[in-house]
Amino acid sequence: MGELQSAPALLLLEDGTLFRGKAAGKIGTTGGEICFNTGMTGYQEIFTDPSYFGQLLVTTNAHIGNYGTKKTETESHSIKIAGLICKNFTWQYSRQRADESIQDYFEEEGLVGISDVDTRALVRHIRSKGAMNAIISSEILDVEALKQKLKEVPDMNGLELASKVSTKEVYTMGDPHASLRIAVLDYGVKRNILECFAERGCYLKVFPAKTELKTLKEFVPHGYFLSNGPGDPAPMDYAVNTIKSILEEDHPVFGICLGHQLLARAVDLPTYKMHHGHRGINHPVKNLVNGKCEITSQNHGFGVDHEVIKKNSDKVTITHVNLNDDTIEGIQIVGKKAFSVQYHPEASPGPHDARYLFDEFIRLMKNEPS
């Protein structure tokens, strides 16, 4: 639908598929790997989630922008997606507590987007062809020129991105006098993960991705948290090595998303690039420990290989599985107080069903029975 006076824009996929639409946000050109998220709420949280760094995001919800944007409903200090592809980009918003419209927000943040795209056709395309690179432009309207530009977009496979979004400086959060201290390895951590810990009375120190155990230990933490983040875990040897050394300590370890993949790699289990990933806030997960189910928020394009995991029950126990495709959603390292989940228990956006995991980690740190 879009506004009457929008400028034209193009979306070109690596396989040559072309979509025409209208410019949304800043006029410009942007490339990245294309992925889709099926959530119906929480667009701003998604845009600012560091795990989306370098990706062109397709939102499947019919309207984007209806409730504007709000400074406090972000997962990091800036927009992390590389570009937005949507159906109806709604400039006029309604929410008394909002700060500004999505258009103003995008212009301030310099984000390029495209609207009026048949996003459903696009999702069906990605579903069958898999994730691939793409480019959006509202300034280069010549398809050949855009093709050249698309070649410059790096391949996500084997791409290390965590260190690009990780904090450069160490910072703390929560009550310094709290009885529990958590050392957070920031590979692109979402603000709400930290808040879930802080709310539960923990004191956090957030370290840059490449921090070594020696430095972490100076904080005398009760537990270590391995954060979510963007990119492929395969080239992240620095992180795997640190985690290996953490595992040698007898402290509780909790990993989310990329942190989950890195934990698996730390016990020498492989990760792989998925066909088109899981991104949305309606993914069904079953907790195999207590038999209960939870609706989860997910955002990952890589996963832990479930065939290999099943053969390595001496190293890891599967704690959670995805009810749609049986993929691994949670593991526990055998003989260690280390566990991780592929999805996002902090949600934001998404259901809060899995927030009990933060409590479990705290119980583990307190050495209480779960």
Add this chain to the structure above:
Amino acid sequence: MPKDNSIKSVLIIGSGPIIIGQACEFDYSGTQASRSLREEGIEVTLINSNPATIMTDPVTADNIYLLPLTVESIIQILEERQIDAVLPTMGGQTALNLTIEAGNQGVWEKYKVKMIGVDLDAIELTENREAFRQHMIDIGLDVAPSHIANSFLEGKEAAQKIGYPLVIRPSYTLGGTGGSFVHKADEFDAALRRGLDLSPTHEVLVEKAVLGWKEFELELLRDDNDNVVIICTVENVDPMGIHTGDSITVAPAMTLSDTAYQDMRNQAIQAMRSLGNFAGGCNIQFAQNPETEKLIVIEINPRVSRSSALASKATGYPIAKIATKLAIGYTLDELKNQITKTTSAYFEPTLDYVIVKMPRWNFAKFLGSDHQLGLQMKSVGEVMAIGRNFLEALQKACQSLENNRMGLGADKKEWIRTADVLERMEKPSDDRIFRIKDALRLGVPAKTIHKLTRIDPWFINQIKQLVSMEQHLMRYNVAEDIPDDFLRSLKEVGYSDAQIAWLLRITEKEVTNHRKQVGIRRTYKMVDTCAAEFEAQTPYFYSTFDKENESIPTTGKKKVLVLGSGPNRIGQGIEFDYCCVHGLLAAKEVGYEAIMVNCNPETVSTDFDIADKLYFEPVFWEHLEEILDLEKPDGVIVQLGGQTALKLAEEFHKRGIKIFGTSYTNMDLAEDRGAFSDLLKELGIPYPHYGVAEDTDAALRIAKEVSYPVLVRPSYVLGGQRMRIVINDEELERHVLTIFKHMPDNKVLIDQFLERAKEAEIDAICDGDEVHIMGIMEHIEPAGVHSGDSAAVLPTYSLSVEAISKMVEYAEKLAKALDIRGLINIQFAIKGDQVYVIEANPRASRTTPFIAKAYKVPYLQIATKVMLGTHKLKDFDIKPQPSGFAIKVPVFSFDKFPNVDKNLGPEMKSTGESIRFIKDLSDPFFRKLDRDRNMYLTR
């Protein structure tokens, strides 16, 4: 937890006759439940007194009891059959009340029947307003401040404490009956008295009014393992103050941030988990303060409800079907998503389209009724529309209503006086959404409209976009001038060609031709529960103007398109859904691909697995034409969708599209009063004198000719709208003038009124050679009362053998003369030995399902096969199984319209019907009806 194998036989309780607030959505849920149980090898017994339902058909259940919904009936069933469990959550409040009553009398215990899918304590808790309020407070959720009152004095005290505006809600009533807003102290006494009177427990809740807060509804499912999912979130466009059933609603929620939504989701789950431990569906309503985003819980229904039917159609997730599986012990993670067939049923559907539900009112039928909307539901039906954006869905909903609107305005029905429009902002009625558009067009600021209506500015601003697009469009003179991109934008926001034509003052044909020429065509998208993340197996489609078309027509198979009847309204309701379901099943059986088109979310015929393919679209010409262009079916069936489908026959005929069954020319002959009378004359069949008038003078002249009393009505209306019996010139003049005022361009029919005549009707099937009389029904009420409002007895009980044989003779003559292929309904008036034909309807009628049920013959299936031409009547061995008499009893919803004229007359007022079997004429139920007949005669 797997299925409970101790349950081998289940009783499902239906919701009875259609009344306002409890309509055919419960036929939909009951039918799904029954099919869901039979899939598991469980024997299903069904009780419902409503004969027009598909749930009480042998295709749905194993044992059917068309009995009054009473404890006695339940005992009768339990005496006759081994029932292991009862599922009371599929039949609305009626079924629950009956279950509770039977429980109180110890019936379930005595017959060792287990109650499944429900927790009676939870029901009691949610129905008892004070207990519910206290419970919510106890679990830490907010509710509106309120006090309970059992007496007038207590009510007054409560009002004093709470202050105005406030709400009075009687306990244990349905659809908000008896509830009202009180803005000022002097209105309070009357409202309180009415509320106390209408509550069966003489109890009301006096509550602080949260007028203007935003209103949301969540549909939840919970299993035995306490897993809970939210199937759908619905936002009401009309904020707090208007009953949800009367609100325009939209899904998904349009103006909720994730933080606000998750807060609501958490509270909903917490509330549901706090209510006992039943497995099944639940609906929760919240009000949200738009300023602080604080929530209060309004109401919880721990059962399948009207909104769960809507949510099922809106998302594709069959709530009743899954809720039933949960009731017999399955957990959600053990079940598959019914649409994708590969992923889990434990998930939350996600939409990549927008749903708009719009209520359908029938105020014209309730003369003297208060048209203002409020706490009490007044609509009689609803439509659902699907689009790729809000405006498209909204305009498609308007096109679905069958109110002669072409969309949201731009169709010469607009109001032009700002003062009138503003008045309607404050006093909402059935046309408020149209008036908002008018107001914006007249330059009223969006802010003012928000202030008056409290509708969220987002919706108002969306509508405002339409106004600016129209202003832009009006710069052009002919269709060819409109730039292609702009024309596409107009179509994308739902404009029909007719609206564009009206704005340019050109013909619709010019717009359509040009549009097709530049290649702007509808594409079809699938409703798949998952926004295309997974491949879906279910052919459930809606149209839009996006790039990719997903509906790929099959080739090499014969195809038939079945037209549904649109929204329920008085005179056209659930009976046509029953007809369509059978039509679809019969067409499939004889090798056709059966394609369904309808826009009524309460129907079984639009369930995802009844037709081979479903287009959830307005039964509106432009939409149909595009489906026809794409599918190229062998023909269409118009006899099963009531007058809605029938009136489209002309368009099909004009475009050379085959109509299965009776030809258009012959159907038109039956509908055209003049030509039909000529035919009757030719056949030597008596008919009442009549005349057609185009002005008042002619009307007076004709009335003199046919002699008073006369029956006056506009031609081409449904359910006898504006039909009156008048006895002198004065009355005639007054009535004819109102017809011309309200229905310009219409003619007036004046019929001789056969005083003290009896009325009777025949439904028949004809295959061109042979006529089969399905049944002859005699009305208990005399001529003058609309046939839909009359109690009809099958077979006749007082008519002479001579009169009956004349009726049969005339029916056969007429069916043959009209070359009927399929169904025909003929109405007669009988005075002495003289039999007059009043009218003939060349289609399925209100009584067809009734006869099929009473005689246990699948008449609709037979008729469909005759229409399709695959069978002749001689191919069937039709063996009616009459037992005594069957009486069709009309049911009214007058309690919703306290001031309405309850006298019956030529204009139909009943909303539903029930069936009653009697052994003989000494039955007290019949005797009473027959006695009441005299009341009409003495009036």
